[in-house]
Structures are given as C-alpha cells and as structure tokens.
Amino acid sequence: MRSTLARLVVGLLVLSLAPLAAAPPARADYPDKAIEIVVPFVAGGGTDLVARLVADYMGRKWKQPMLVVNKAGGGGVPGARAALKEARPDGYTMLMDIHTTSSMLIGASRTPALVLADRKYAGRIVRDPMVFAVKADAPWKTFKELSDWVKARPEELIWSSVGPAGPSRYTAYDWFTQIGVDPAKTKMVITPGAADSMQKLAGGHVLLAIHSVAEAHAMQQAGKIRVLAVLSPARVKYLPEVPTAEEQGVIKGVRVQWWAAAAFPAGTPETIVKKWEGALAEMTKDPEFLKGAERINMNIDFLPAAETQKFVEREVAGYTEMAEKIGIRR
Amino acid sequence: MTPRGREGPIVGGLLVLLGVLALREGWRLRELRETLVAGAVVGDDTFPLVIGVALVVLGAYMILLARLSSPRVDFPRGRVGGRMLVGAGAMVGYWFLAPWLGYTAATAVVALALYRGLGGYRWPAALALAAVSTAALYLMFRVWLLQPLPSGVLGG
Amino acid sequence: MDVLGHLAAGFAAALTPGNLLMALLGSVLGTLVGVLPGLGPTAAIAILFPLTSVLAPIPAIIMLAGIYYGAMYGGSTTAILLNIPGEVAAVPTCLDGYPMAQQGRGGVALGIAAIGSFVAGTLGVVVLTFFAPLLADQALRFGPPEYFGLMVLALTVIVSLAGASLARGLAMALLGYLVSLVGLGPATAEPRFTFGFGPLMSGVDLIALVVGLFAISEVFLGLEEKRVAIAEKIGRVFPRWADVRQALPAMLRGTGIGFVLGLLPGCAPGVTVFMAYDVEKRLARDPERFGRGAIEGVASPEAANNATSSAGFVPLLALGIPASAPLAILLGGLMVYGLQPGPLLFQKNPEFVWTVIASLYVGNVILLILNLPLIGLWVWLTRVPFGILGPAILLLSFVGAYSVRNSMFDVAVSLVFGGLGWILRKYQWPLAPLLLAYILGPLLERFLLESLSMSGGSLGIFGRRPLALGLLLGAAVLLCTSLALVRYTQRRVRETTAQEMAL
Numbered sequence: 001m002r003s004t005l006a007r008l009v010v011g012l013l014v015l016s017l018a019p020l021a022a023a024p025p026a027r028a029d030y031p032d033k034a035i036e037i038v039v040p041f042v043a044g045g046g047t048d049l050v051a052r053l054v055a056d057y058m059g060r061k062w063k064q065p066m067l068v069v070n071k072a073g074g075g076g077v078p079g080a081r082a083a084l085k086e087a088r089p090d091g092y093t094m095l096m097d098i099h100t101t102s103s104m105l106i107g108a109s110r111t112p113a114l115v116l117a118d119r120k121y122a123g124r125i126v127r128d129p130m131v132f133a134v135k136a137d138a139p140w141k142t143f144k145e146l147s148d149w150v151k152a153r154p155e156e157l158i159w160s161s162v163g164p165a166g167p168s169r170y171t172a173y174d175w176f177t178q179i180g181v182d183p184a185k186t187k188m189v190i191t192p193g194a195a196d197s198m199q200k201l202a203g204g205h206v207l208l209a210i211h212s213v214a215e216a217h218a219m220q221q222a223g224k225i226r227v228l229a230v231l232s233p234a235r236v237k238y239l240p241e242v243p244t245a246e247e248q249g250v251i252k253g254v255r256v257q258w259w260a261a262a263a264f265p266a267g268t269p270e271t272i273v274k275k276w277e278g279a280l281a282e283m284t285k286d287p288e289f290l291k292g293a294e295r296i297n298m299n300i301d302f303l304p305a306a307e308t309q310k311f312v313e314r315e316v317a318g319y320t321e322m323a324e325k326i327g328i329r330r
Numbered sequence: 331m332t333p334r335g336r337e338g339p340i341v342g343g344l345l346v347l348l349g350v351l352a353l354r355e356g357w358r359l360r361e362l363r364e365t366l367v368a369g370a371v372v373g374d375d376t377f378p379l380v381i382g383v384a385l386v387v388l389g390a391y392m393i394l395l396a397r398l399s400s401p402r403v404d405f406p407r408g409r410v411g412g413r414m415l416v417g418a419g420a421m422v423g424y425w426f427l428a429p430w431l432g433y434t435a436a437t438a439v440v441a442l443a444l445y446r447g448l449g450g451y452r453w454p455a456a457l458a459l460a461a462v463s464t465a466a467l468y469l470m471f472r473v474w475l476l477q478p479l480p481s482g483v484l485g486g
Numbered sequence: 487m488d489v490l491g492h493l494a495a496g497f498a499a500a501l502t503p504g505n506l507l508m509a510l511l512g513s514v515l516g517t518l519v520g521v522l523p524g525l526g527p528t529a530a531i532a533i534l535f536p537l538t539s540v541l542a543p544i545p546a547i548i549m550l551a552g553i554y555y556g557a558m559y560g561g562s563t564t565a566i567l568l569n570i571p572g573e574v575a576a577v578p579t580c581l582d583g584y585p586m587a588q589q590g591r592g593g594v595a596l597g598i599a600a601i602g603s604f605v606a607g608t609l610g611v612v613v614l615t616f617f618a619p620l621l622a623d624q625a626l627r628f629g630p631p632e633y634f635g636l637m638v639l640a641l642t643v644i645v646s647l648a649g650a651s652l653a654r655g656l657a658m659a660l661l662g663y664l665v666s667l668v669g670l671g672p673a674t675a676e677p678r679f680t681f682g683f684g685p686l687m688s689g690v691d692l693i694a695l696v697v698g699l700f701a702i703s704e705v706f707l708g709l710e711e712k713r714v715a716i717a718e719k720i721g722r723v724f725p726r727w728a729d730v731r732q733a734l735p736a737m738l739r740g741t742g743i744g745f746v747l748g749l750l751p752g753c754a755p756g757v758t759v760f761m762a763y764d765v766e767k768r769l770a771r772d773p774e775r776f777g778r779g780a781i782e783g784v785a786s787p788e789a790a791n792n793a794t795s796s797a798g799f800v801p802l803l804a805l806g807i808p809a810s811a812p813l814a815i816l817l818g819g820l821m822v823y824g825l826q827p828g829p830l831l832f833q834k835n836p837e838f839v840w841t842v843i844a845s846l847y848v849g850n851v852i853l854l855i856l857n858l859p860l861i862g863l864w865v866w867l868t869r870v871p872f873g874i875l876g877p878a879i880l881l882l883s884f885v886g887a888y889s890v891r892n893s894m895f896d897v898a899v900s901l902v903f904g905g906l907g908w909i910l911r912k913y914q915w916p917l918a919p920l921l922l923a924y925i926l927g928p929l930l931e932r933f934l935l936e937s938l939s940m941s942g943g944s945l946g947i948f949g950r951r952p953l954a955l956g957l958l959l960g961a962a963v964l965l966c967t968s969l970a971l972v973r974y975t976q977r978r979v980r981e982t983t984a985q986e987m988a989l
Contacts, residue, residue: 073688
C-alpha cells in the first residue's frame, strides 16, 4: 500500500521534472529558444523602452519569446557585467548597451569594470541628441542669450544634471569651456533621473536642464519648458523648429549624445552576431517599428557592427579627455 | 537572562562597531567629495558621518546607561531546533544549487527537503507535496510568466 | 466636452464586456500574486506586464491598473493573516491587522481593509477626475527644500513606531539607514559600504529586505511556536456596524493624508501609510490599544495606501512622473503604447484617459465585491497546515526575492535578513523603524544634497522658503508631542501589562 503510494509520488515527481529532460536542445537554427535582452536599468526608462520595442519586433520576426530582463542598480554596471561576463556567450543573452555602461564608464575610469573588448556589437539602434531646456516662461529666447547671461553671472546659474558623471555634465562642460565660463562657478544640482530633473525645471527650482530629445519631448509638447538648442550636427525631426547649438554659434562639434546598441558577450559566435546585425538593419527600416519608435520619441539611427565599434571608440577617446579635464577620471 | 541583561552591552557594542565603520567610510568619501564636485559643502560623506556619530553615541548610551528590559528568550532545542536547522540549511543549499542545477530541479530537491525536514511529513507525502509545488512553480513562472530564472546545466 | 461628459463616455467604454473582463482579470490576477508572500505590487506588475502586451492599449492599461490595485489589496491580506507584508506599504497593516487575526477577528480586519480600500480608492478617483490637471501644477511647486522638510516630518514617525523603548527604535532606525546607504553615493557615484564587493554596488533591494525580515523569519518563528494555523477562528467576515462606525473616521483621515501626500511625486504609499497610522495613534484617546488589534490601525493605513495609489495617477497621467516603482512600470507600459503622459495626454487622447479613469472606479467596485466573498478563500489559505505553508512560503520567498532584479545576490540578501529578522523579532526589537528609515533615508539625503547645491551650501535656503520652513517647524512640534505621547503610552502600558510592545 505504502509502496504503491510512494511509486505514484515518485512518478509525479518525475513527471514534474520531465520538461527538464526535454530541455537539452538539438542545435537547430538560431534562435531555437527564448532570448534574454538584459536592460541594466529600471523598467520604464529610455533603455528599457528601446529594448521592449526591439523585443517586440524580433519576437515576431523569429517566433521566439524575447524576455526583457531588468537588472537595475549600481549605475548599470552590475547588469551589464551580468550580461557580458557572467552569461553564456551563446547568443541567447543580449545587452542593451548605452553610453553609460560603455564609452562614458570607460572614459571616466582608469580601471573600468568593463572594457570594449568585453563585447561584440551587432549594431547601434538609437542616437538621441542632447538638448538645452529652460522653463517655458524663462527670459532667454535663444541659446545665445542664455550663454551671454551665464558668461556675465555664472554663479547665478542653477542647473540640473542626471547623476554626477552623466551626459548632462559632459555636455555642460563642453558648453562652459567653449564660452569661457568656469564650470565650478555654476551651481550643479545632481538629480537621480531625467523625470525628476524635468520636474525641477518645470517647477522653477533649477534654471537649466540638459537632457536627450526623448527625455525632454513630453514636457516641451506640454508647453512647460522651452528647448533652446539641440546638440547635433543637424536639426532633429522631433524638434524641427529648434536650431542646433552650432547653428547659433555657441558650441562646436558633438561629443555627447544618448545612444543604444545591441551588444553580445565577446565569445558569442560570429554567425549569430551577423544574423542580429542583418535583422537590426531590417528592423530599423520597418514602418511598424519606426512608428513604435516615434511613440517613444526615439531617434532611430542604425549603424552596422563595425561602424558602431568605431563610433564607440571615438566616444571613449572624447570622454577620457573630458573626464580628465573635469577632474572626475579615476 | 536577568532583567538588566547583557543585551544592552552586547547591542551597544555592536552599534559602536557599526558606527566606527560608518565613520571610516565617511572619512574616505570626504576626500573624494571636493575632487569630484568642486566647492561642494556636503556630499556622499555627510550622512555616513552623521549616522556614524549617532551610532557611536547610541551604542555608548546602551552600554553605559540604558536599562533595556530584555524579554526572556529561549532558543529552540531538540526536534524543533533540528527542523529549523534543516530549513535554514535547505534554503542556503537552494542558493548554491539553483544556478548550478537550474531553477526547477533545485526547487524539486529543496522542496522535498523542506517538506520532509521542516514540515515533518513522511517521505511519500513529502514527495507528493514537493512534486506538486515544483510543478505549480514551474508552470507559473517558467511556462506561463516566462520568468528568466536560473537555468543551470540542465537548462531547466 | 465637460468633465462629466468625458467621464460618461469613459464609463461607456470601460463597461463594455471586453474591458470589464480585463478589469476583472487584472484584479483577480493582481490579488492572486499579491497574496503570495513576498510578492508585492512591484513584482506583480513587473511579472504580469508581458502578459498584457498581447492586448490593445486600452484593455491592457485597464488590466494593468487592475493588477496594481489587486496586488495592493492582496498584500494587505498576507499582512493581516500571516504577518507578512508583501511590501512596505503593508507594514502598518501588520501592526494591528495581525493581532486582530490572532484574536479571531481576522475576517473583520480583512473586511475593514477591503472597505477602507474601496472608500479611499473611490474618493481618490473622484478627486482625480475633477482636479487632475490642476493638482499636477501644485505638485511642481515642491522643490528639494520642501521635500526635505516633508521627509524630516515623516521621519518623526519613527518615535511613535519605536514602541516602548525609544533607544531600541532609534537603534533599528539607524541600522535601517545604514543598510540603505549601501550602494553608489548620489553625489559622486562612488561605491559606499561595498568594501570592494561588486554585487553590493546595486544596494540592498527593498523586496529582498522585506521578504527576509518578514516572510522568511516568520516561517522560523512559526515553527518554534508550533503554530498549526494562524487563527483558529477567523470570525465573521462582514464587519459589524459598530466596527464600521469606529473605523470610518480613520478611513476618511487615511484617505485625506494618503491622497494629499500621494499627489507629490516621490511620496510613495510606503511613506503615507506610516504617517496615517501615526496620526490615528496620536488622535486616539487610548493609544495603547494600537499594536494589539485596533481597528483604526487597519482602516487608516489601508485607506491611505489605496488613496496614495489613486493619487499617484495624477502626477503620472498629468506630468508623466511616477510616484512609485509599480507606477514607473505602468508609465513604461503607457509609453510602449504610444501614450506619452503629460497634460497633452488629456487633449490628445481623451478617450484613453477617461476610459482609464472610469476603469479605476470600476476596478475599485470589482475589488470590493470580489474580495468580501473571497475573504473565505484567503482565510482558507492560512488554515493550510504549517508543515505545508512554511515550505511554500520559503519556496515563494526565493522566487520573490530573485525576480525583482533577476539576481541571486538579492536572494542571498533575503536569506541574511531572514536570519537577522528572526533574531531581532525574538528579542523584540521593532522592525518598523528599520524599514521606515531604510525608505526615507536615501530621500532625505538626496533632498538635502540637492537643496544645498541649489543654495551653494547655505542652510539659509530652508529659511527663505516658507513652505519648507513650515514643514521643518511642523516636524519639530511633532517630535515633541510624540515624545510626550510615547512617555504617556509607556506608562500606561507598564501599568496595565508590565510588558513591552513591539512589532
């Protein structure tokens, strides 16, 4: 009696483990199972939204689930490390890599937790330029006016930066040095995120905020803030009426911008990365995908793998130099 | 344990230790503050230092002055103590097993250990409960919700 | 169209069978996941989010809102019956809900929690309906100095959460603060208290902490007490009229506090529930009843919780600022569907906004009629023998701690805090101050640093801004009255029981 029960129970246990036995895959065509897209930041942020958009498209294309996995905290470093160094390099773990976890991290650190050689890029997906924004009823109508005012009284400028060494700080540094203002004289308020910083700007608690187009777009559309300049070689389609900083003769060159690229661990098979590169190129031309990107105000700007690599290398050089000069390179 | 108890001195001592730790960390961060954000009056060191001082003061107060009336506390012995040890051991084992065996297999093993050791069921019942729990968790998190749980060598 | 016209159109859309079904499904699923120990609203929304992506935007958001509300309620169920809060917002509910359950009044506690949630949720949505765009602008007036004042005010609550011994409460608060400091510093992004150990850079996760301190330690405490079922008799489910009358003012106050503070982005339910509980304790003629099954102690924080949740939709929809983690995920959801929150949302997508608002009303009603009859089921869950419940809680704690950030390190953290929580609870050290300091600490620090960088290091900024000054003075006054109140309570408790109160 007891043994019958025991047998039944063992049977149940075996049954519950059956899916495990079925799991070892007979290497078919990639991908033959779910792919994890690691986002080293919280759900709902810019990186996360891009990742979800990609997951949605690729999931439909390859008929395999794409899991967006948020591993937030620690400035994105632990999440990026988990994807690039701790995961198996079998093409089933992809990192949504951005400046914060790559070029900026490497530039600001003498012994970075991750280096460029740790990843293989399949391609850049988004390039989102930075903008200079003031409150809607601020006295400055153009970027030139603001720059002149800051030159005259730098100690009155209270501006918000996202994190102590984020894109806003580098952008501001470039601006201050080019117009001849000592950055240390201005008052920098370090905020934890773009939403928070925008709120401070709209409430008049800071005078200037520097963000990416996607981050600033909603408040601008709502008429709470005025965008004075965009830091880009050419005007961007989401803000066609806003002139570039160079157009207004204030800042030359573009060394800082928000971007997102698909990265794989260094040991990932070349064929898989190539397959992704091709799929991403296709994706960034797909009207359905572009419509999705427009909803989240993301400027889709595809760059093939090799060029992404070069682009990031250039950025590393720029950030290394700026971090050294600002005094935050350690 | 007597009403005056050793609790005050022990906890007080721990608090002082933690306080010293916080002060040391604060001191280290203090030097960084000025180099990273020029002219900053407060920074990442401010709160560790404040907390450190508060911990030391409170710890000293507990050691020297406070009369904490300690409740009587009995630690489990015998069978209950054994069960708790098995439970705690199973959870620690779970942590080591999951990345290696994969979530589902590790859950099956640990569930069995828990129902048998902590729950006190006989083997057949424990096996049945473990099978049901594992199947339920597997269906819910792996099949239905597609959670990225550790997969391990078995891929499950 | 005016507000009522919009709202009517919204209701027409929300009440279509399809949308109604989504609201129902969301509420049930949310409650189900929320009831699981260790899985709170954040985990519930994060886990269930992918499921909604197969739906069209409106039904998907309706379902997500249902999940959000449902998980909130589910969390209070485990708080009352098992003394395990799914997240911080349910901690005050434990304080009196669990004693009520032990006294065989668990059914009443659950009923009051359901009614409180309903009252607050509905009132909250009414205010949301008529004042959303207006209120959003007010929230912007709160700058770092004002927030700093508010956080100081909230921290004074520690004194009354400390129980009989202020020294114990302060020690726990400092400990909580110390834990919250682990991770990257806000001003330099320099690792603090990580001692070169990589995983600590991400800090100690809230869910891992709560799961460890409450869920895991609870299993071991329960094992010692040889607890078979939590409450032998659960008692009647529907509260008596006298109960409701006693709880109603508390519900209304909780609603008020929860809603007003909930309008401020950054003031998550975790903050307002503690304040609401504290206010009740202060107003009560016999504060020593609190912590041992006072019905107001359940009604008020539950109401505040739900009111804050509703109020959180105001900054979310009107400004695109999420007030809490689950709302941040909801925001992501909205954006994926191309609905950029902001004042423009009301102009560009009125049918969407008003359908969502109408479905919030519907969701509250569904939860009420769902939960009152289902209380029996939840109660049944707790009657499960401890030999089954204990292992099940442990197994779920593991997944719960893991799935927030998909990190094994978080699981280790929850195990460590499980052991620590067990010892602390055995020696009757209060856990509530630890949690409160853990949540408020980083905010306090951030707002102080922000304020002082605005003023160039001068503390004068708090004097120049009347609202900030008022809040700080209010905090000072509160501190004095709480100290007096604690003395008084302490004396009364000693007189009656010669025992100490603890969480």
